[in-house]
Amino acid sequence: MTNSVWRLIPLLQASGTVQMxxxxxxxxxxxxxxxxxxxxxxxxxxxxxxxxxxxxxWPDFWEQLSxxxxxxDLVRRPSGGRAVLHQGDLTYAVVVSGLAGxxxxxxxxxxxxxxxxxxxxxxDLHYGEAGRNYIHNxxxxxxxxxxxxxxxxxYKLIGSAQLRRGDAIxxxxxxxxxxxxxxxxxxxxEELITxxxxxxxxxxxxxxxxxxxxxxxxxxxxxxxxxxQPLSERExxxxxxxxxxxxxxxxxx
Numbered sequence: 001m002t003n004s005v006w007r008l009i010p011l012l013q014a015s016g017t018v019q020m021x022x023x024x025x026x027x028x029x030x031x032x033x034x035x036x037x038x039x040x041x042x043x044x045x046x047x048x049x050x051x052x053x054x055x056x057x058w059p060d061f062w063e064q065l066s067x068x069x070x071x072x073d074l075v076r077r078p079s080g081g082r083a084v085l086h087q088g089d090l091t092y093a094v095v096v097s098g099l100a101g102x103x104x105x106x107x108x109x110x111x112x113x114x115x116x117x118x119x120x121x122x123x124d125l126h127y128g129e130a131g132r133n134y135i136h137n138x139x140x141x142x143x144x145x146x147x148x149x150x151x152x153x154x155y156k157l158i159g160s161a162q163l164r165r166g167d168a169i170x171x172x173x174x175x176x177x178x179x180x181x182x183x184x185x186x187x188x189x190e191e192l193i194t195x196x197x198x199x200x201x202x203x204x205x206x207x208x209x210x211x212x213x214x215x216x217x218x219x220x221x222x223x224x225x226x227x228x229q230p231l232s233e234r235e236x237x238x239x240x241x242x243x244x245x246x247x248x249x250x251x252x253x
Contacts, residue, residue, distance in 0.1 A: 008226040009040035016048035016075035021242045024078045026095045031168040037096040044086035048073040052081040079161035088178035097168040117217030122198035125149040155195045
């Protein structure tokens, strides 16, 4: 990855179905050699629960949830893992190829920019260790595996998931910045641990601060240059043409 140029797609807010279609499209395009390695950050609107690709069980009431007068979407990621509530979070996505080693080594290779970026913001993160209840917990943030990043006091700040296609990898993950504690409890029946980030900003300013720190860390860790390139109209047309199948009310890419 040394001294290469990566594409940076500007921060984008969209529905979960659109965001997952974009990530899948990016992976397919990179695998085909049509686009360079890519980094992007995005948020979800409306609030969404994303299920792991192989997750087949979830509470029925998840399909009737609402938040601030809007239904909570339920979508399926192309990657693995368990359910994630996307509300007040910032999601990153990396599409790259040519990483040697095991799946976990690839996870940790990519996660290094997250560790360094958050360290520059005053937050030390380390890899989690999954407990025995990992498989049985539908909540991705309920346990922390070796692919997840937690604070010294055990708060899971970032949960990531990965999809491989040939030599290409899509890794995306959720960073909980401004969660609604009541909604989290309503979804998972668990109290969310409060974390005080050493940052003065809130809302969009906080998102921008985190993005800038992580962009700089990515350039250092991967020894790359980032070139800003929004999705073009042609690319949007291709993304919108990705077929969406339905299982119940859940779009599956």
